[in-house]
Amino acid sequence: PAKSQDKDQTHLEHPNLILTKDGVNRIKSNLENAPLFKQTLEVTKVEVDAEMANGINVPLPKDMAGGFTHTQHKINYATMQKAGVLFQITGEEKYAVYIKDMLMAYAKIFPTFKKHPVERSYARGKFFWQCLNDSNWLVYTSQAYDCIYSWLPSEDVTYLNKNLFKPYADFISIENPQYFNRIHNHSTWGSVAVGMIGLVMDDDDLVNRALYGLKTDNIDPNAKDNDGGFIKTEGQKAGFLANLDSPFSPDGYYTEGPYYQRYAMYPFMIFAQALHNKKPELKIFEYKDGLLIKAVNALLNLTDADGEFFPLNDGQKGMSIYTSSLVSAVDIAYFYGNKNQQLLSVAKKQNAVQLDETGFAVAEAIHAGKTAPFLKESINLRDGSNGDEGGISILRHNYNDHSLALVYKYAAQGLSHGHYDKLSFSLYENGDEVLQDYGLSRFVNVEQKNGGGYLIENNTWAKQTIAHNTITQNETSHFNGNFKLGSENHPELYVFNVSEPGFQIVSAKINSVYENSQFHRTLVMFKDSISSNPFILDLFRVTSSERNKYDLPFHYFGQVVNTNFDITTPKTLHPLGSKNGYQHMWVEGEGNADQGVMQFTWLDNNRFYSITSAANTEDKYVLTRMGANDPEFNLRRDPSLIIRRQAKNTTFASIIESHGTYNPVTEKADNAYSTLKDLKTILETKEYTAVSFKIEAKTYVFILANQDASKQKEHKLNLDGTDISWNGPYYFNTIK
Amino acid sequence: PAKSQDKDQTHLEHPNLILTKDGVNRIKSNLENAPLFKQTLEVTKVEVDAEMANGINVPLPKDMAGGFTHTQHKINYATMQKAGVLFQITGEEKYAVYIKDMLMAYAKIFPTFKKHPVERSYARGKFFWQCLNDSNWLVYTSQAYDCIYSWLPSEDVTYLNKNLFKPYADFISIENPQYFNRIHNHSTWGSVAVGMIGLVMDDDDLVNRALYGLKTDNIDPNAKDNDGGFIKTEGQKAGFLANLDSPFSPDGYYTEGPYYQRYAMYPFMIFAQALHNKKPELKIFEYKDGLLIKAVNALLNLTDADGEFFPLNDGQKGMSIYTSSLVSAVDIAYFYGNKNQQLLSVAKKQNAVQLDETGFAVAEAIHAGKTAPFLKESINLRDGSNGDEGGISILRHNYNDHSLALVYKYAAQGLSHGHYDKLSFSLYENGDEVLQDYGLSRFVNVEQKNGGGYLIENNTWAKQTIAHNTITQNETSHFNGNFKLGSENHPELYVFNVSEPGFQIVSAKINSVYENSQFHRTLVMFKDSISSNPFILDLFRVTSSERNKYDLPFHYFGQVVNTNFDITTPKTLHPLGSKNGYQHMWVEGEGNADQGVMQFTWLDNNRFYSITSAANTEDKYVLTRMGANDPEFNLRRDPSLIIRRQAKNTTFASIIESHGTYNPVTEKADNAYSTLKDLKTILETKEYTAVSFKIEAKTYVFILANQDASKQKEHKLNLDGTDISWNGPYYFNTIK
Ligand SMILES: [Ca+2]
Ligand SMILES: [Ca+2]
Ligand SMILES: [Ca+2]
């Protein structure tokens, strides 16, 4: 392997990967100015000392995730990484000895077995059941190694490089090309693992392999991984830079969704930091207009008021900004970005910092009073490497401590963890879900639930269209649930305008979810002067060459309070259908459109909500509950309201309100009734869709130009004898 | 009407009912020493000023609860009471004028109509649909009247006494004997209303009527109120003192349960304060060994860690110590009790005080740093006027910020709001329910839900035995759901011992819930050295002359994680049965006892729980969900596990554990598995019941003497070849 500099000289320059010699000196001299760093350091010392008291344990691999050997090897790399930091900052040699002893134990058993015994992963690992976790090991351990590299005798370095680290790097790359050469978070971890250890060893071959991938890999173009996604697609590049390029949009949105972006941010950011230190000529933090810094900002925006990530695509509810990968991401983005003071308030909430110069800078700045609140404004995040594959819009209304957030997903497929959920939305009030995205069907690391892995119901329910707040046509999921077809298509943004706080709008279209149908959904968050909360207008326009059955669910929570339609409740419960997620929903009640408008009021988290929807005379309403055909009790028993309509062309016009509160201490119900009336679609042509509705005495009209989004275009209509003219793709006003 | 003193003299002595002249002076001179009082005063002033800006509105009665006229009259009395206080403390005359103008408006319309137009209550009211609310009006308004009594010209006093207050007091008493002469919280309010206004007017007839009831009432012994309870029982007394006597036990437990005790405490305490001021010879706070002070303490103990009341009998979840009646109760109990410093921490949490001398004393003491934490220890609260009608035991385990509370209900019927729930329990961890008592079926003041009143399902579900964590026999509720039979019987306490923190026990029996069966349930909360949480041992012994079907539910929350028995899930859902609550439960799954022991693990609030239960070979397990036969969607869709056993004599031996945690940020599951094994009943004779179980390597034995609870009694047994001897009703130890 080629080495860029004299062996002895490079040996003595460590640490220089994440921690640097200068950084360590600065930290040691200024610790009192950075209380949050000091606190994190003290907590870390307690953790590491406790673990070190258990001795060195490097077992031969045996168990799956959650089992003993798996857990022990995870503890080992996490502890080594922290011990390396402690060695450098405190100077206490015991930490270096601990790392050395452990690495020697790993090096000793490394050649004694080929792979982990469990044959379940498409990329079977070495100490772990899957290469992904071996990559985790290398990413953390390379940092520990860097911290003791100069302290170790050079013969130990030579020994470990040759007998442990080089073969380990080769294992996860050359020996597992199907793992290493993908565009996927697996390959991100793989390339960062190889790159980090390559940087430590100053092994340019490894570093280049990491940056650019394996030149040849012989991967079968039809091969799939355990989640059902293709290993590789034709013409794709490989390696770290390709993995940085491909899944992120120019706005920093990671196509797999926030849950996996959270997981991927750490290797991206930590390797970027290492590259900045050791290969500054790459200017990695400037790459693609500061993409990495934007990615952190995008991810922080993809959260509710509690800092919990929206569970889009495969995402487990409850994951949040408090996770350790976000601690690193925020600190690295602060340091290598613009020292954005808003990030300091996030770090403050996290109550921990990365134990290096970036975390130190954050802690110093917090102590110096530079913290500014992190403001989550309405935002549009494009999807796709070039930003032209749809996106996610978040419309937010913030007022003092109270917020509403409407999350509109008109994004691309999202790789193998993506869902069939085009033009779906979810709604949050403060930190609570109001209309949910179900998330994934998995209990991560709960061993009793399929070993903590994905459940069957993730495919049969969670990914299916009916599980989302969007239209399912003829009980068939978007793209017929076909991953290839889904991956080849995406929605297009039609309108996005949040410049007026009292009126925010996003609109998107897609014509490929069903062969003969065209979907166009527009969401508006508007605030009138009377109500304390904004209203959400949902205009979902469908055109088709065929007559279809359109099902539009609203996945709410809590207790039904009132409906303006009669509900028939059956004596026994039957599933709503037989496949594509329909088999998982019990029919608890059914009703018909009695009146021109449907109104459904429910109570959740001591708030009154209503959906008001303009009705067609043959519309049906189905009240469902999840949990049918669920023999393992894997699904939550959450309720839904489905509007079911038979039509060719139609518009679903609905308004969602959070209009009231209940106080169980005073037993007062305030504004328990919607103030909305007379919602109707007053115009449905190829060119225009118009609705009107009344809030108390005021009548509103909203008109959408369906075909032309140009802001300059002039429009003229006569509605009910009144001439209306305006510029741009929409019109919204009170009449009389 | 006789007057006890010269008219002019008494006219000038006001206020002297709740606020007193001396009290007012003390408050005005020392306001700066009582910030919480000052804060409450300022908040009250803002509220009252805002309401006064709306002008005087005294509408003719028309609406039910929640409707306009009902709400307006409520606002009126609440505002008048506060305005009275503000007049006295600030001296601003506008408050007195406001009260006077409003009272004159009431006096003007009072004679113009007979009653409220709605014919729904068994005690139709005057300004409100039911006399209960008219009584509320008088209780609050009498305080306002007392505050302006001396300020008003005597001719106005004469006018108001004659044309409004005296006839109003007569209306709710003489004209509504079925309302006034009961032992019931309605009559408590009625007698306090008459008593308070009687004291203000110095009308001894009214005061005596309040204290001792109407001498004759001609109430039909079979007449019932709207909740299905008898109006009057033979031989009962009437009036305030009888209502204080009868429903409270000597421990201060109010037989209707915490939700209604919360509602009743205000009239009890406020009238007691008024009697203390105006009829000190009654020594009301010493009555029955300080019953009123004990009652406040009992009520504060009947809460979870959030201060929310256990929803026993008819009780709505969410009612808590923060309600205004508890603010008054705590302050009055502090002042007239022993200045118990623990009450100050409750007042501090409430962040408000009663605006009188009692609240002032509380606020002063808090400011002076006298606050002590309110410690909720394990407690036994007897039921019944003489304390001999069963009771409620609460076993608590407190450790730092963490607590478990086991609530065992072996109480009497509880009057018309009581449930058929003998020997049931509920379990709390911190502020969360783990195994619930369902509470009531009602959405109080949510007008869309039957006008905010009780729902049919309160009778068909919430009161039924199967809705509770106790045994239902042959799908029939306790006492066959017969109120009269239920009211004539109650359980007996067998054992209660909480003297050892690591081992707490309560045991109770009842032989009357089913004619031929005898029930004996023992609950033990014990802490072993290994586990972080205590275990709960539940021994439910049934004997019978017949073979019966015993159903024992555990009403849990959250997601099933694992069972050690196979579950068959049906393709369609059917109700569990046809009546007595069974019609309301869907059967989601069924299983059989495969092994000697059943184990059921679930995840709720990010905690892992297990129930382990010794199985008979023919046992069946039913997984159910509430919501069948619920056409109005009034029931929550909560899950249950039912152990179903056919037997004559049997013991259900179960252990409940909170053994693990899940962290969705770190995605770590800790202690997701129960460490319990081999739970079995090893002895079941008339004299003794014994169980053994293993926790890790230790084997435990618990033996209960079934017949003799004497602490001195010596027992000797041979179990599995080992001689065991001990004193007292139980034995608990590790063997080998
Ligand atoms: Ca949340
Ligand atoms: Ca609670
Ligand atoms: Ca409960």
Ligand SMILES: [Mg+2]
């Ligand atoms: Mg989803």
Ligand SMILES: [Mg+2]
């Ligand atoms: Mg929720």
Ligand SMILES: [Mg+2]
């Ligand atoms: Mg109950």
Ligand SMILES: [Mg+2]
């Ligand atoms: Mg709960």
